[in-house]
Amino acid sequence: MPPYQILYYRALLTLSHLSFQYPDGSEPLQDVGFSLPSGTIMALVGPSGSGKTTLLKIIAGLLPPTAGEPFWKNTSIAPFAHELIPGHPDIQLVHQDYQLPGHQRLLDSFRWPLRYWEETDRDQEIAKLVQLLTLQGLEQRKPRELSGGQQQRAALALGLLEAPELLLLDEPFSHVDAPRKAALRSEIRRRVQKDGLTVVFTTHEPEDALALADEVGILQGGKLAQTGTPEEVYHRPVDETTARLLGPYNQLSPGSLHHKGMGFRPSTVILSHSGNYEAEVVDCTFFGVYTLVRLALPTGQSILAQHATPIASGSKVRFSLNDTGVVWG
Numbered sequence: 001m002p003p004y005q006i007l008y009y010r011a012l013l014t015l016s017h018l019s020f021q022y023p024d025g026s027e028p029l030q031d032v033g034f035s036l037p038s039g040t041i042m043a044l045v046g047p048s049g050s051g052k053t054t055l056l057k058i059i060a061g062l063l064p065p066t067a068g069e070p071f072w073k074n075t076s077i078a079p080f081a082h083e084l085i086p087g088h089p090d091i092q093l094v095h096q097d098y099q100l101p102g103h104q105r106l107l108d109s110f111r112w113p114l115r116y117w118e119e120t121d122r123d124q125e126i127a128k129l130v131q132l133l134t135l136q137g138l139e140q141r142k143p144r145e146l147s148g149g150q151q152q153r154a155a156l157a158l159g160l161l162e163a164p165e166l167l168l169l170d171e172p173f174s175h176v177d178a179p180r181k182a183a184l185r186s187e188i189r190r191r192v193q194k195d196g197l198t199v200v201f202t203t204h205e206p207e208d209a210l211a212l213a214d215e216v217g218i219l220q221g222g223k224l225a226q227t228g229t230p231e232e233v234y235h236r237p238v239d240e241t242t243a244r245l246l247g248p249y250n251q252l253s254p255g256s257l258h259h260k261g262m263g264f265r266p267s268t269v270i271l272s273h274s275g276n277y278e279a280e281v282v283d284c285t286f287f288g289v290y291t292l293v294r295l296a297l298p299t300g301q302s303i304l305a306q307h308a309t310p311i312a313s314g315s316k317v318r319f320s321l322n323d324t325g326v327v328w329g
Helices: 001-008 052-059 106-114 119-132 148-162 178-195 207-212 230-235 240-245
Strands: 015-020 031-036 043-045 067-072 091-096 166-170 198-203 215-220 224-230 251-253 263-266 268-271 278-288 290-298 302-307 316-321
Touching: 015 052, 015 207, 031 067, 031 207, 043 052, 043 178, 043 207, 052 198, 052 278, 067 198, 091 148, 106 119, 106 148, 106 224, 119 148, 119 178, 119 290, 148 166, 178 198, 178 207, 198 207, 198 263, 207 290, 215 230, 224 230, 224 240, 268 302, 278 302
Parallel strands: 031 224, 043 198, 043 215, 091 166, 166 198
Antiparallel strands: 015 031, 015 067, 215 224, 251 263, 268 316, 278 290, 278 316, 290 302
């Protein structure tokens, strides 16, 4: 069996040359393809308008692609027009615009997916998610009685309770405060490990993608520019635009520090008295666990360096580069 057939056979989800075009001729997706095995968390990262939400809708069977096909367990996902009830029974999409059952109280919505559970276990599971997503005291309300942020968190709780084989999350952390994000990421990871859940989520926040995903896909202009592990995509970006989607990045033209052009993260810069290059501190931005230091080079270009503490503007410093973090060209 050829290698690509082996990959296709093992993949839970496979997208083959997906494209989508609106009647006005705009193409939010162009020739997108990847395979995803069971128990994997994938983050789709890209700016607004890059096709992230459109891609999730196609995977969920809610939108037919213009070209190509999505496959679930080697079977084509039928377009919504071919189904009495739109969508795929094994796939759940938690929309960015919530789409909660409008006629039910939250508690009733939460109980329905667990209707065959023992009552004590069911109530404990619901209570845990209610606390995690700060929905205490809202269980008796209907969606129209909730704020936008509350509706999004309730939709996320419902998606986790329904426990589909494939959970699609559209910007799931946009209304979750920073202290809760880490706990929510841990809960998603726990369910992946416990239930064999597979997750694809969209985000424009680098931290969420890097902290949670096993695989990261970068969408630019409707095309999948790069896929790989968080470490691969972060440290070995295919281009400067891709690199900057995941955080600060330095790109220097040939002749700035070397006869070749080079790209590198601020963490690649090592400030020390014995450094190979000289620079002047322009300014500093303090982020708590580290400081970003902007350095002016003698050539007129500037770079960002990561340092433990702020350094006074105008200071003369020396630095070297950790060669393993440099992308040449």
